Amino acid sequence: MRYIVEVDDVTLQGSDRTLLLALLDTRPEPGFSDELTTVGQLHALSPNGWSADLTTVIAVRDDLVRILLGPREGASEALSDLGRRLGLTLAFGANGGVSLRLIEAGSSAPLLEPVVAAAIELWSAGDLDKLRVCRSSTCIVPFVDTSPRGHREFCSPRCATRERVHRHRAAARR
Numbered sequence: 001m002r003y004i005v006e007v008d009d010v011t012l013q014g015s016d017r018t019l020l021l022a023l024l025d026t027r028p029e030p031g032f033s034d035e036l037t038t039v040g041q042l043h044a045l046s047p048n049g050w051s052a053d054l055t056t057v058i059a060v061r062d063d064l065v066r067i068l069l070g071p072r073e074g075a076s077e078a079l080s081d082l083g084r085r086l087g088l089t090l091a092f093g094a095n096g097g098v099s100l101r102l103i104e105a106g107s108s109a110p111l112l113e114p115v116v117a118a119a120i121e122l123w124s125a126g127d128l129d130k131l132r133v134c135r136s137s138t139c140i141v142p143f144v145d146t147s148p149r150g151h152r153e154f155c156s157p158r159c160a161t162r163e164r165v166h167r168h169r170a171a172a173r174r
């Protein structure tokens with residue numbers, strides 16, 4: 001049995017937090033529609049989207065949403081389960097590099113490999129606690145808070161400004 005925790009201090013190649021965050025961002029939320037319902041949307045995420053199977057990618061996205069944006073207890077076990085289901089193995093390159101392979105992901109592997117690698121890297125780097133969702137009432141964009149004090153609330157300066165204006169107006173009305 002392979003466990004993801006075994007790759008704890010391995011530096012995974014091809015780790016792509018931006019792609020992972022973009023995939024999480026497509027999730028439906030109350031008031032926000034699902035932005036991953038067509039192959040076109042899959043391709044917009046990644047050039048590897050054309051060959052991927054939409055149903056498989058959606059299932060993995062929903063798992064990652066639950067694991068990464070839900071309660072963090074049990075995240076490592078849940079990531080291990082996901083890895084087992086996708087047939088996660090590590091491939092060692094001739095130059096000493098390590099890459100992740102998802103044997104059971106079929107045609108979706110080229111898209112999902114960097115995504116799952118990024119999720120593992122986020123977890124193993126201890127940065128899962130820094131993964132937040134924008135506090136703006138009109139935005140559900142996830143981001144990794146790398147600010148020195150770790151108090152970032154918004155995904156972008158645009159959302160921060162919009163919320164400041166919104167709060168200012170609400171206060172002025174009182």
Ligand SMILES: [Zn+2]
Nearest residue numbers: 134139155159
């Ligand atoms: Zn935002």
